[in-house]
Amino acid sequence: MASLEDYVARIEGTCGAEKDVIVVFKYEKRDEAIQQILKRAKLKNTIAGIIFEFVFKNVSFRVYKSGKAIFRSVRNKKELNGLLSALLLGQETPGKTQEPESGT
C-alpha cells in the first residue's frame, strides 16, 4: 500500500514571516506526484508550464515542475499530512510524514 513516504523526500518549514511550508517530492516520483495532484486538486492557473497553482480544501498551493510544492497558511503538521494524504493517496486520514525542518 502506498504511503506518503513513497512520494515525499522531505518537508521544510520556511524561515520568513510568511511561514510557508515547502514539500520536496522524491526525484523519481515527482512526475507521478504532480499527476496525482492534478487528478484531485482544482488547477487555478499554470504558468510557463513550470508552475501549477492549485486550490484544495480552501488551501492554495503551488507545485513546481522541479518537484517542489509550497503550501501557504497550513496551520500545523496534522493539517499538512491530511492534505498530502488526500492529494497523493486519495486518503482522508493523515499519512505519516516527517516534521518540517526549520531553516532559521
Added chain:
Amino acid sequence: MRGTTEGINLVAYSWGLRNLKKGDEVLVSLLEHHSNIVPWEILSKINGFTVRYAKVNDDGTLDYEDFENKLSNKTKIASLSHVSNVSGVINDVKRIAKVAHDHGALMLVDGAQSVPHKPVDVKNLDMDFLAFSGHKMLGPTGIGVLYAKKQLLDKMEPFQGGGEMIKDVSFVGGKQQCDISFNDPPWKFEAGTPDICGAIGLMEAVKYLENIGMDQVLSHECLLTGYAIKRMKECGKVILHGPTDTALKCGIIPFSVQGLSSHDVALLFDNYGIMIRSGFHCAQPLHQALKLQSSARVSFYIYNTQKEIDRFVEILKEIEQL
C-alpha cells in the same frame, strides 16, 4: 571550531560565563546573524547581564552613532558582524574596536562573511576575537576558526572538558577527587578528537585562496556585484534592498520581486538550476527593522562569471512577468 557559531559560543561560555554579571552589558547590532544574538541572550538569562542592540539605518546599514552612544563603561564586549550576511555591507569594525577599547570593552568580530571574501588583518583591525567558517571559503562544513589574542586565551577557562585539553588528571586518594591542570591554548579549548579531515580540507582551501590572493577575490566579487546590480536595475518589479555602492559591500545582493514571496522566487530559480537563498537568512531582527516579510538573496564567489549573471537576470526578467 565547528564554525563561526561555535566560535561565538566559545567566547560566550569560556569568557562570558565568568566575566559577565548583573549590571554589565553586551552590545550587538540589529543586523547580526542569529548566531551573534542567541548565545548572548541565553547567557544573559543565566548571568543577569543585559544585551543591548544598536540600531540600523533605513537602508540596513549600521547606525554607527547609535552603536557608539550605546558603548559605555558597562559594556564588557561589543560583538559585530564584519560583513552583513543579508546585505553584504562591510562594517567598519576598526572604528568600533577603537571606541570599544576606549571604554574598556572587548571586541568580537563575526567574520563568517568577511574572511572568505576580503583581506582581513586581525592586528590592524585590533580584534580581540574573530570567528569564521570553513564552508563559506571553499572548505568543508563542520570546521571553522576562532582567533583570539593570546593573553585572553591564557585567562579563559575551557569551553568543554575531555581529552587533549588537559595536561594532567590525577586522582588524589585523600580528597577522593581528581586534580586537573589544563593544557596550553589552543589545545585547552579543543577537547576530544578534533575534526582532522576538516582541518586538512580547510587548510587546503586557505592555501588555494591565498594563492589567488584575497585582494583578487574581493576585486572579482566587486566586479560581479556591480555588474549584477546594474543588470538587476533593468527589472521593473525587482526591489534591491540595502546599499548598491560596491565600494561598501561584498558579493551579496538582497532583493524582492513585487507580488511574489521570496520562497517563490527561490523555487522559480531552482527550476533553472540556480540556487539562491530565501527567508530571513538567520537575521530576523534585521528583516523586522527593514519591515520585510523575508528577502531573496543572490550571492557570488570566485567561481561565478558575468555570463552566469546574464543568465540570472534573463530568468529574473521572466519571473517578474509571472
